Amino acid sequence: MLPIGPHTLRNRFILAPMAGVSEMPFRVLAFEQGAALCPTELISAQGLFRINTRTLRYLRYDKNVEKPYSLQLFGGEPEVMARAAVIAKEYGAQIIDINMGCPVKKVTKTGAGSGLLCDPPRAGEIVRQIREATGLPVTVKIRTGWEMSSKNYLQMADMLGAAGCAALAMHGRTRAQGYSGKADWGDIAALKKHVGNAFPIIGNGDVKTVADAVRMLEQTGCDYVMIGRGALGNPWIFRELLGGPRPTNEERCTLVLRHFRWHLTFSAEARVHREELPPEQRARKDEQQAVHAFRSHLAWYAHGLHGASAFRARVNTVDNKKDIEDALEKFFLGANVDDAVGPESEPELDYRTALG
Ligand SMILES: Cc1cc2nc3c(=O)[nH]c(=O)nc-3n(C[C@H](O)[C@H](O)[C@H](O)COP(=O)(O)O)c2cc1C
Numbered sequence: 001m002l003p004i005g006p007h008t009l010r011n012r013f014i015l016a017p018m019a020g021v022s023e024m025p026f027r028v029l030a031f032e033q034g035a036a037l038c039p040t041e042l043i044s045a046q047g048l049f050r051i052n053t054r055t056l057r058y059l060r061y062d063k064n065v066e067k068p069y070s071l072q073l074f075g076g077e078p079e080v081m082a083r084a085a086v087i088a089k090e091y092g093a094q095i096i097d098i099n100m101g102c103p104v105k106k107v108t109k110t111g112a113g114s115g116l117l118c119d120p121p122r123a124g125e126i127v128r129q130i131r132e133a134t135g136l137p138v139t140v141k142i143r144t145g146w147e148m149s150s151k152n153y154l155q156m157a158d159m160l161g162a163a164g165c166a167a168l169a170m171h172g173r174t175r176a177q178g179y180s181g182k183a184d185w186g187d188i189a190a191l192k193k194h195v196g197n198a199f200p201i202i203g204n205g206d207v208k209t210v211a212d213a214v215r216m217l218e219q220t221g222c223d224y225v226m227i228g229r230g231a232l233g234n235p236w237i238f239r240e241l242l243g244g245p246r247p248t249n250e251e252r253c254t255l256v257l258r259h260f261r262w263h264l265t266f267s268a269e270a271r272v273h274r275e276e277l278p279p280e281q282r283a284r285k286d287e288q289q290a291v292h293a294f295r296s297h298l299a300w301y302a303h304g305l306h307g308a309s310a311f312r313a314r315v316n317t318v319d320n321k322k323d324i325e326d327a328l329e330k331f332f333l334g335a336n337v338d339d340a341v342g343p344e345s346e347p348e349l350d351y352r353t354a355l356g
Helices: 024-032 045-049 053-059 078-090 113-118 120-134 153-162 185-195 210-220 237-241 249-269 279-302 308-315 321-334
Strands: 013-015 070-074 095-100 138-143 167-171 201-204 224-227
Touching (some): 024 249, 078 095, 095 113, 113 138, 138 153, 138 201, 153 167, 167 185, 167 224, 210 224, 249 279
């Protein structure tokens, strides 16, 4: 298995960076279930210069578990990115991952995210300057191109490789495709063939099951498989990928409860307070906001289980810790795994704004 810079990963399975999801609690849960690497969600290079409570929320990590700690940056200017990467290193980053896939207009119009696919020399310069400024391994995550008529992932690989990138992850869709259609694993295979063993290729897109991951490795020859939506509400996918069992009801319940409680404390520590409120009211408001933000996780955890829609309806009507805990214990302890109706029979979930 090709290492990523100086880091030899323990297996081939990586959690995809996901905004609003890949915060420290979820990353640690995924690591504990066997994921070999869990990059942070995208962090603004500009944001790192005026570090506030909100940015700190993204930077927090568990140094005992997150080994190595990979931090994803977005930005379009090589000098700015390099200065931000130096700050990221001071906060503990051991790998700098660069987002060159985000399709969101607000990001691309500044030349960042998938905007960099339109300027391969600048993309290479970003890698070079970050490497020189930090001495850290720099990985990059791209899409196959800006649009079908301008797929340029091989050219990107050449530029990034010449700049010394330590690994390249590719989501097998163009920026214009968003999440429509199917990820083109043929493109991932072509990328791996082109790059050979110069640096590792991380295949990404539409891996939802263990069988998908095995197929991706076989069909593309990629070095690592990156899993995003398939891990939402299912961090156990990493354990299953390593031959482990599906979770029991008790395990499922314990993990969801732990994630929920951790999310509450994590959010409270990083809360940005814009208004003066008496402490009690403020605590209540924090709790409400954190509960709201966790609803999507609860929906993902319940996805495909018998009675999921009634459970979602229930948790969408309560906004305090105690009621959520009661509802989730009742649901997950009772959710007989054999009762699982399978994700196929439920409609696709709404993934908020997917950013890569
Ligand atoms: C909710 C959500 C948030 C995302 N946020 C990011 C992000 O911050 N950075 C990034 O590079 N990709 C982001 N992505 C894209 C994923 O990393 C991944 O490339 C994409 O979901 C395809 O993989 P999948 O089919 O396994 O989900 C996000 C995706 C989702 C669903």
